[in-house]
Amino acid sequence: MYIRVLEIIFFFYFASHIPITIFIDLQALLPGYVYPQVLKDLVEWYAKEFKDPMVVNPPVWLRSFIWCEALLQLPFFPIAAFAFLKGGCKWIRIPAILYSTHVVTTLLPILAHILFFPFPMKPHPGPQTSQQRWLLVSIYAPYLVVPVLLLLTMLLSPAYSPSSKSANVGKARKKRN
Numbered sequence: 001m002y003i004r005v006l007e008i009i010f011f012f013y014f015a016s017h018i019p020i021t022i023f024i025d026l027q028a029l030l031p032g033y034v035y036p037q038v039l040k041d042l043v044e045w046y047a048k049e050f051k052d053p054m055v056v057n058p059p060v061w062l063r064s065f066i067w068c069e070a071l072l073q074l075p076f077f078p079i080a081a082f083a084f085l086k087g088g089c090k091w092i093r094i095p096a097i098l099y100s101t102h103v104v105t106t107l108l109p110i111l112a113h114i115l116f117f118p119f120p121m122k123p124h125p126g127p128q129t130s131q132q133r134w135l136l137v138s139i140y141a142p143y144l145v146v147p148v149l150l151l152l153t154m155l156l157s158p159a160y161s162p163s164s165k166s167a168n169v170g171k172a173r174k175k176r177n
Contacts, residue, residue: 003159006149007084013146014081021074028058028066050139051132053124054113062113065106073099093160100151107144111137 023039032040047056054062076099083092114136119126127133154160 003153003157004087006153007087009146010150010153011081011084013142013150014077014084018074018077018081021069021077024055025066026070028055028063029070047124050136051119051125051127052136052139053119053126054110056124059113062110065110068102068106072102088159090160090162093154093162096150096154100147100154103147104144104151107140107147111140111144114140 023035024043027035027040027043043055047053058066076095080092080096080099083089114127115133117126119128121128127136
């Protein structure tokens with residue numbers, strides 16, 4: 001039962017990530033004319049309201065992460081969403097492990113940057129107080145927590161553990177007897 005709950009969480013995570021990536025995150029890489037003004041305004045509002053200058057003017061290292069999101073992760077999102085909606089798809093195990101380890105390794109420097117970087121006040125103010133920094137961390141945190149949960153599920157859950165060849169042979173013998 002708990003595995004099915006996790007699969008539904010993973011489904012919503014991946015399904016929601018598709019529009020977030022296309023309409024929000026990729027604005028940092030694509031020319032402005034690609035997006036309607038309402039989406040550009042949404043990003044500007046978010047950056048101002050939550051003091052997240054990284055979405056309107058990402059550092060070069062963050063742009064490299066966004067390129068990885070666009071080219072590696074985005075094609076994976078609908079595949080993963082399908083697998084977790086369907087449930088019990090053991091074939092998603094290795095891709096999910098690769099995805100989750102990749103995302104965790106990108107989120108750690110992002111969170112460190114939020115917590116420790118001395119953000120300027122202009123042109124796009126960043127978080128200055130501990131409260132502002134922790135608020136921004138809380139916005140990014142689900143993108144660390146869910147991949148860690150996904151990784152642990154893929155590594156530790158019997159529902160996703162790979163079946164060894166000898167175990168399958170033993171099961172086949174018992175069925176014949």
